Amino acid sequence: MSTYQPQYRKVNVATSELEMRDAPKARPAQPKRSWAWLGVVPFFLFTFLFLLYPSSTIVTRSFRELGKGAFTIDNIITLFKTPYILNSYWISIKISLITAIGGALFGFLLAYAAIRGGLPTFVRVSLLTFCGVASNFAGVPLAFAFIALLSPAGMLINWIKLTGYNPYFHGFTLYTMTGLSLVYMYFQFPLMVLIIAPAIDGLRREWMEASQNLGANSAQYWRYVAFPILLPSLLGTTILLFGNAFGAIATAQALTGGSINLVTILIGSELSGDVLGNQGVGYALALGMVVIMALAITGYTVLQRRTERWLR
């Protein structure tokens, strides 16, 4: 399997020689290399018209001075000079990493358990459909659901209080980074489940059986067969989870108000707050987010190419 590609080329040459001698060509002529690009033109055209061009204001307006419209790099400089802005990037990245990795881990476990865990079919179907709904249950309703559950007056806390123990008097609180991460998982787990499910489906049973036949135990199967196959998809989905958390705003704002310093909240305050903000800084902040995501994506692409190499 790992040498599939070169073999293919050799076969190609052999059959074409045969073809010239015997049967007429069964395959249509290969299109010229440069024409293949036409196939992706609709996509590029669509994204240019409806994504790239409208979003390019991120770049142009980052360099605009407040009120005067003149070109300036002051906004970008402000990003680097202001400690709480740098801190906000760090916190956003931190919480996105934590929820991406945590979400990927447990999400993968959930997906695998439902698909390959030997459970009845209804579990798989219900999980997938539920995850479809839960993956976008975010913002104020989600924050409120956790508040209704875990606030000092919340349902679960009330149940625990019946035993005489009040978690809030012993240091537990929902309103921290940990609490927020816990809430974020509500849309991270489902996202992971949904996207990794086809990849898990692609893990054919025969390979598990074949590796068992060759004497491998479960751990070895995972380490040498399943995990390497899944790694590109796992990485890709983790990046997706990272981006998902990185761009989240409503949930954090509803749950922890102004306590947690996230870039998205800062952007909101500059662009759409109730008291005069600096649009240029807001767009510059957004530009910073784009740069960070670009770096993350580049890192992921490099990793992905390496892990995919043996799959070709």
Next chain:
Amino acid sequence: MKSRGKVFAWFVIILGMLYFFLPLIATFVYSLHAKLGHLSFQAYTNVFHDPKFIRGFTGSLIWATLTIIFGILLFVPTAFWVRLKVPKARTAIEFITLIPFVVPVIVFTFGLVRTYSHPPLLIVDSPFLLVAAYTVISMPYMYRAIDIGLRAIDVRTLTEAAQSLGAGWGTILFRIIIPNIRVAILNGAFLSFAIVVGELVLARYLVKPAFAPYMMDLIQNRAYEPAALAIISFALTWACMGIISFIGRGGQAQVGGGH
């Protein structure tokens, strides 16, 4: 070993279920308190009698369906073509599909409004613009789901087998590739559906009936109805997922080599 795996599987599922359902149960219990003194479904009645709710939810349903269809029509051929013929474009395309993540929706929305509210591109009022915008927003998920689905099947062999039997591109796409990545498309469809129903900013600024703006407006002013609405929307969306799942039923056929 199989039974130990099964126990572990059940453990994971039950843990997941607890995590997902407890907050919902807490919301539901709270929503029953709309009447002073005793539990009732008053909050639910209030929501169902609100014409804005019906308008908002059906609006979002329509947008979601259109977005899914359009996404399939645009992304499946593109992802397929990239895998098959133009692998060099992959980096660029993956980068583009992840851009919607990082552009704050409000920036994107203002950009859209500014661009398309002047002739000759005066389509700011057209429903197509909203569908296009929703497609863009769900692109990271939809495209990635489709890509992972394509990755799990051997596209090249399938295509060549089909071509050697005389199939044209349309047949290949719609009768071979799409059925084989059915699960992936379904999952992408789930995600797109949820995103569109939960999306707030675009619907607001492009002034089209949608569910999330209605929910937000309710949260600002009412105490119990938002909780009832959250439960209702959860249940209704789950039902819609069930319908989508039913429409796309039939497991992913293992045709052609995997890797």
Next chain:
Amino acid sequence: MRTNKIAFTVLSLILVASFVLSACATATTVAPVAPVVTEAPVVTEAPTKGSSVKDIPQELIDACKQEGMVTIIATPGWWANYQEIFDTFTNLTGVEINSLNENAGSAEELAAIEANKGNMGPQAPDIVDVGYAYGDSGKADGYYQPYKVSTWDKIPDTLLGLSAKDPEGYWTGGYYGVMALETNTAVVENPPTNWKDLLKEEYKGQVALSGDPRTSNQAIQSVFAAALANGGSLDNAQPGLDFFNQLNQAGNYVPVIAKPGTVAQGATPIVLAWDYLAFGDKDTFAGNPPLEITYPSPTIASMYVQAISAYAPHPNCAKVWMEVLHSDEGQLAWMKGYAHGVQQADLEARGVIPADVAAKLPASSAFSGAVAPTPDQLAAAKKVITEGWMTTVGVDLPTPVP
């Protein structure tokens, strides 16, 4: 290899093209376009001197009917009883009210005007209701067109020490609110009545703001008001941050943004909010749960102003709208919504306030300690509060146990 280079070139061209095109587009639209000239008759100063909606000139109403729609933004019906104003307007003109984005902040409202310049469709707002600071700033940015309502002389020149209307008519003050304490008495038996009370042990984990202090006008002014009670002044908002730091250290502050749901559920039983919103909540809850509203002293008052968009697609309807707002009926509607209309003194002097409305209003002695900051003071306070919040009450400090 060739295709690789082509790929790279094409992608770069696309990206560069999009940036260049949008830069050109935005560069040419930096200068504000002259206000739209409408077909219908334009009235800038009404001739009659009556103050009821019946006195609004018929030509203006007819011109509005021709336009067929009015687009408002960030104006929910439940905000200070705006719904009654909606109904009054509809009864008067029969014209459709297109309500955009009920939750927008003032900055978003102006951004909506800007983004929809030249767009005659339903996305472009005709009239805005914004925080006081946005009156002058919106005028300076060219977003408004001037219009003096027929009751112009009845609007005081100054209110709370600030101009209640722009001398040239670009914006008009409509109503003001006073920062108050809203308490869910089903959870909190003994409602706090002043700032010092909030620090008491009994209110552990119960005191909340109604917004994010970095983005919400209401929350910022809550912190600002705390400053006044804590040794600060309208020029010094830092003590407000210190007060909230104290509150947080004591474990009394809960960082959840208070909404009616969280107040009723008990997660945020004590909230700092505008009095008209608090009283509105009280009516909405109707005892489920019971609410009590108290005014801490000193406290802050804040005026909301209305203006007609310079690019309004329906300027005559916008003018009728303004007339309604400043008619007796409009001002009374706001007063029924517990907001303090700018023409309240005039209405009182003429004795047109019904007894039942007057009875429901809080006595003005209760908030006699209210002061209003100027836009400059507010801008300075906002800077201090938004920048200091993260380091004073941010995640850099662990949130103590309530």
